[in-house]
Amino acid sequence: MALLPTNPQWRGLVLLAIIIVVLGVLPWTVNNYWLRIATGALMWAGLACSWNMLGGYAGYINFGQSAFFGLGAYVTAFLMGDPFGLPFSATIPAGMVVTALFAVIIGAPTLRLRGAYFAIATWAFAEVLIQFASAMDFTGGIGGIGLPPYLNERFFYFAMFGTAALAYFLTWALFERSRFGLKVKALRDHEPAAEAMGINTALVKLQTFVLSAVTASVFGAIFAYWVTFINPKSVFGGDITDQMVVMVLLGGLGTLWGPAIGGVGLFVVNRLIWMYWGDTAFYIAILGTAIVLVVLFLPNGIAGLFARRKNDALDKVMDKLVGTGAGGHP
Amino acid sequence: MDLFLQTLLNGLLIGGVIATFTIAFQLAFGVLHVIDFAVGGWVVLGGYLGYYITAWLGLDGFIAIPLAFVLFGTLGYLIGPVLYNVRNSRTARPELMALALSFGLFTLLRGGMLTAWGFNTRNVTTTLSGESLAIGPITVPLIRVVAAAFAAAIAGGLFLFLYRTRYGLAIRATAENRHNAALMGVNIGRLSANVYGLYAGITAMAGVLMGAIYSVNPEVGLRYTLFAFFVAVLAGLGSVEGALVAALLLGVIEAFVSTYVGASYSLLAIFTTLFLVLLVSPRGILRRGL
Numbered sequence: 001m002a003l004l005p006t007n008p009q010w011r012g013l014v015l016l017a018i019i020i021v022v023l024g025v026l027p028w029t030v031n032n033y034w035l036r037i038a039t040g041a042l043m044w045a046g047l048a049c050s051w052n053m054l055g056g057y058a059g060y061i062n063f064g065q066s067a068f069f070g071l072g073a074y075v076t077a078f079l080m081g082d083p084f085g086l087p088f089s090a091t092i093p094a095g096m097v098v099t100a101l102f103a104v105i106i107g108a109p110t111l112r113l114r115g116a117y118f119a120i121a122t123w124a125f126a127e128v129l130i131q132f133a134s135a136m137d138f139t140g141g142i143g144g145i146g147l148p149p150y151l152n153e154r155f156f157y158f159a160m161f162g163t164a165a166l167a168y169f170l171t172w173a174l175f176e177r178s179r180f181g182l183k184v185k186a187l188r189d190h191e192p193a194a195e196a197m198g199i200n201t202a203l204v205k206l207q208t209f210v211l212s213a214v215t216a217s218v219f220g221a222i223f224a225y226w227v228t229f230i231n232p233k234s235v236f237g238g239d240i241t242d243q244m245v246v247m248v249l250l251g252g253l254g255t256l257w258g259p260a261i262g263g264v265g266l267f268v269v270n271r272l273i274w275m276y277w278g279d280t281a282f283y284i285a286i287l288g289t290a291i292v293l294v295v296l297f298l299p300n301g302i303a304g305l306f307a308r309r310k311n312d313a314l315d316k317v318m319d320k321l322v323g324t325g326a327g328g329h330p
Numbered sequence: 331m332d333l334f335l336q337t338l339l340n341g342l343l344i345g346g347v348i349a350t351f352t353i354a355f356q357l358a359f360g361v362l363h364v365i366d367f368a369v370g371g372w373v374v375l376g377g378y379l380g381y382y383i384t385a386w387l388g389l390d391g392f393i394a395i396p397l398a399f400v401l402f403g404t405l406g407y408l409i410g411p412v413l414y415n416v417r418n419s420r421t422a423r424p425e426l427m428a429l430a431l432s433f434g435l436f437t438l439l440r441g442g443m444l445t446a447w448g449f450n451t452r453n454v455t456t457t458l459s460g461e462s463l464a465i466g467p468i469t470v471p472l473i474r475v476v477a478a479a480f481a482a483a484i485a486g487g488l489f490l491f492l493y494r495t496r497y498g499l500a501i502r503a504t505a506e507n508r509h510n511a512a513l514m515g516v517n518i519g520r521l522s523a524n525v526y527g528l529y530a531g532i533t534a535m536a537g538v539l540m541g542a543i544y545s546v547n548p549e550v551g552l553r554y555t556l557f558a559f560f561v562a563v564l565a566g567l568g569s570v571e572g573a574l575v576a577a578l579l580l581g582v583i584e585a586f587v588s589t590y591v592g593a594s595y596s597l598l599a600i601f602t603t604l605f606l607v608l609l610v611s612p613r614g615i616l617r618r619g620l
Contacts, residue, residue, distance in 0.1 A: 059423055061430070109609045115425060116365045116567065120559050121608045124601045127556070131598035188423075238552070242437060249430060253423075281444035288438025295431040296412070299421045 023161055027154045037271050039157045039226070043219055044267040046164035047240075048247035048259035049171055050215035055245070056254030057175045058208045059188035060111065061119045064126030065244055068213040070236035071099045072220030074133065077145040077230055088150075092221050099217035100210050107209040112202060126236060133232040144231025147224055156226040163222065167215050172256055174211075184208055188254075239284070243270075246287050249294045252301025261302050266290075336468040337589045338582060343470065343478040345581020347543065350481045351536035351554070352561035352573045353488060358529040360505030360568040362410075362522050364417050364428045369558040370551030371439030372530050375402055376537020377546030378447065380454035391454035391542050395480065398534040406530025409435070410523035436555065443548035454541035477539040484535055485574070488528075492570070501525060505568060553597070560604045566614025576614075 005011050023042075027035055051065050075095035079086045086094075110121040133139040175181035187194040187201045195201050224230050243266065251262025266287075273283050294301065355369050379401065380394040417428040453459075461472040492498035503511040504521055512518050540546070540554070560580055565572025580600070587599040607614075 059426060061426055063433075113608070113612045116429065117563070117608060117612055119365070119429060120563060121605060124556075124559070124604045124608070128598065128601040128605060131595075131601060135594060135598060242433075245430070245433065253426075281441060281448070284441030285438060285445050286441070288434050288436070288441050291430060291434025292438060295416060295427050295434060299419075299427060 020165075027157050032153050035153050035157055037268070039153070039160050040271070041264045041267045042157070042160040042164045043223060044243065044247060045260045045263035046160065046167045046219050047216060047244050048251065048263035049164070049167045050212050050219070051241075051244040052248045052254065052259045053171060053175065053212040053215070054208050055248060056252075056258070057171075057181065057184045057188065058205055059254075060115055060205065060209070061245075062122045062209075062212070063119050063241055063245075064122030064124070065212070065216055066236050066238065066240035067122070067126035067129050068099050068103065068216040069220035069223070069240055070126075070129060070133070070232075071095065071102060072217030073224035073230050073235040074139060074145075074220075075099075075217075076221040076224045077147050078138070080147050080225070081145060088221075088225050092218060095217050095221045096214045099213050103210045103213035104206065107206050107213075108202075111205045111209060123238075126238065126241065130232045130236040133236060140231070142231065144229060144234070146229045149228045150225060156222065159222045159226075160219070163215075163218050168256070168260065170211070170215075176256055180204070180207075185254075242284075242287060246291055246294075248301075250290055250298075250301055252303030255301065255303040258301045258303035265302075332467045333589065336470065337585045339465075339468060339470055340474065341582035341585030342578055343474040343581070344543070344585065345578035346478040346485075347481040347536055347539045348557050348561070348581055349574050349577035350484045350488075350539075351533040352558050352577045353485055353570055354529040354532040355558045356562060356565065356568055356570050356573045357488075357492075357501070357505070358526055359562065360570070361501060361508075361525045362413060362417060362428075363425070364413055364432055365559075365562075365567070366413075366529075367429075367433040367436040367555055368439060369436075369533055370553065370555035371436050371443075372402060372406070372533035373537035373540055373554040374443060374546055374548055374551040375439065376534030377454060377541030378443070378452065379534065380538040380541045381452040381546065384455045385452075391456040391538065392476075392480070394454070394538045395535050398538050399531040402534035403527045403531025405527075407523055407527030409530070410526030411519065413526060414519055414522040436551070440548055440551055443551075447548060449547060449549065451545045451547040452541070453545045454538060456542055459542070471543075473542055477543050480539055481536065484532060488532065505570075556597070556600065556604075560600055563604055563607055564614055569614060572614060 005014060023038075026038055030038070047065075047069065051062065054060050054062050072092075072095040075098050076088070076091040078084070079091040079094055080088060106122070106125050110118050113121070134142045139145065175184060183194070183199045183204045186197065186199060187204060191201055220235060224235065227234075247262035247266050248259050249262070250258075250266060251260065252258025269286070270283055273286070274280070298304065351369065351373060355366065358364070358366055376394070376398045379398050380391045383389050383394040383397070384391045413428060413431060416431050417424050419427070421427055456473065456476075458472045458476055462469045463472045463475055492502060500511065500516045500521060503514065504516055504518060508518055537546070537554075544550075557577075557580060561573050561576040562568075564576035564579065583599060583603065584596050587596045591599070
């Protein structure tokens with residue numbers, strides 16, 4: 001570490017620059033097989049980031065995030081298909097608008113409910129979409145829809161990379177460095193108190209929810225074009241949400257880099273298991289074990305291991321100021 | 331008309347079996363304040379126990395019912411304190427962490443069962459399988475009638491326990507107001523472990539019945555978790571009496587959609603109803619929720 005500057009801010013910037021350079025030259029140094037794995041890892045890091053916006057920063061567990069991933073994928077597949085034949089770049093904004101619309105319709109009523117009801121409502125919504133997409137003709141039913149193939153692995157790598165980078169930048173700018181982020185964190189820690197401070201909690205929650213949903217939909221759109229074939233299970237499936245939840249919990253709820261650590265780590269484990277055993281049932285058991293162990297022994301995630309000292313100090317100050325017990329010493 | 335009556339009766343019988351574990355689910359929520367995602371996992375575990383009793387020992391599937399209660403009740407009794415500790419821990423968001431833990435347990439159960447037993451569907455066979463009962467113009471499979479009778483006995487026993495014993499009073503008091511119950515000398519931690527054990531045991535018993543009526547594989551757990559959530563939302567979370575009504579309603583809705591619209595639409599109908607109820611009346615149509 002002697003090579004790195006001692007000032008933590010500069011060290012962070014240097015590390016970030018190194019990561020960007022490494023990710024930037026990666027497509028020219030590895031073969032297509034590993035490039036696809038890297039593309040997938042970036043996608044999952046970005047999806048985990050999208051889940052973390054609402055789950056980590058606002059404290060609302062969304063068990064239906066795959067609904068928005070799938071909406072993005074289906075809108076792209078549908079608009080690129082036969083009667084429309086739109087170019088890929090035009091389908092992404094369309095998917096974002098459709099997703100935002102759904103997010104407002106779902107979020108406006110259910111975000112007013114207690115967290116548990118919200119979790120059930122989002123889960124039910126995602127399952128409705130699976131059933132709906134399986135039963136309808138225009139979505140191709142259980143068989144799904146194909147997309148025009150575009151065999152350029154580097155394009156998809158950079159599309160995922162750019163979107164993930166944007167998602168992390170937005171998280172940093174909005175949740176870590178702005179008044180909006182303070183409002184979101186305030187309502188997470190004590191909603192009635194935040195409301196008493198004059199924060200329009202319903203609006204702030206809805207904005208966060210829409211941002212989280214739209215981010216997931218962009219990844220869905222790129223994913224659909226990348227894999228050139230989607231069906232209800234592959235883009236709406238509950239396993240997609242499961243993985244996002246585990247990645248964020250593992251990395252660290254409500255931290256900036258936690259989802260990236262959890263997302264990349266878990267996806268690589270997933271691929272390794274698939275390579276050596278080719279058995280996905282085993283992976284589900286590992287996911288479950290990971291959630292249980294993290295909740296019991298590492299509630300702040302991997303990122304929490306590094307930031308522990310700082311958080312403790314912050315918690316103590318918060319306790320003295322408001323005495324909410326949010327820091328663990330009521 | 332015959333078809334209508336037959337569908338109604340079938341729905342009520344299935345609804346009765348669903349009622350047993352959803353009542354227990356509501357009880358567990360009332361005491362622990364955790365929405366247990368693992369509920370479907372317990373149902374499937376019970377179904378597999380019934381299957382192995384018949385496949386390995388050649389016994390009637392119904393013999394697995396008391397065994398399921400003892401076995402999975404004990405397992406639940408061991409897991410209960412863990413859930414309780416997480417729910418009442420002093421981490422930043424105990425509610426969220428407990429929800430995540432139950433979700434992790436469910437995923438672990440599902441993955442473990444898929445790894446151990448694969449995706450194949452198993453049947454719990456009993457001496458009654460395949461026989462049917464004719465009541466006037468309508469016929470129903472005998473197994474459903476017997477399963478519903480077992481379910482009624484289990485639910486009846488649970489209600490007697492809750493309303494006629496001192497310990498049942500303590501459970502109801504805790505569900506109503508845990509602080510006051512604690513002040514009256516109820517050991518909330520131990521009671522929570524017992525209730526979770528009771529709930530896991532009852533749910534596994536219902537699982538044996540479900541396995542005898544339909545069949546069982548690790549993936550159907552999700553369906554039963556959905557049923558429990560549906561009933562909880564309709565009745566209002568934590569409402570035990572409402573769960574009975576809501577479960578019967580669920581059985582009837584499912585039967586009618588399957589018969590008149592198509593079996594592939596039944597889940598869609600259930601989810602849509604669940605979703606609309608949440609939007610219109612979030613505390614349950616009976617307005618008893620916590």
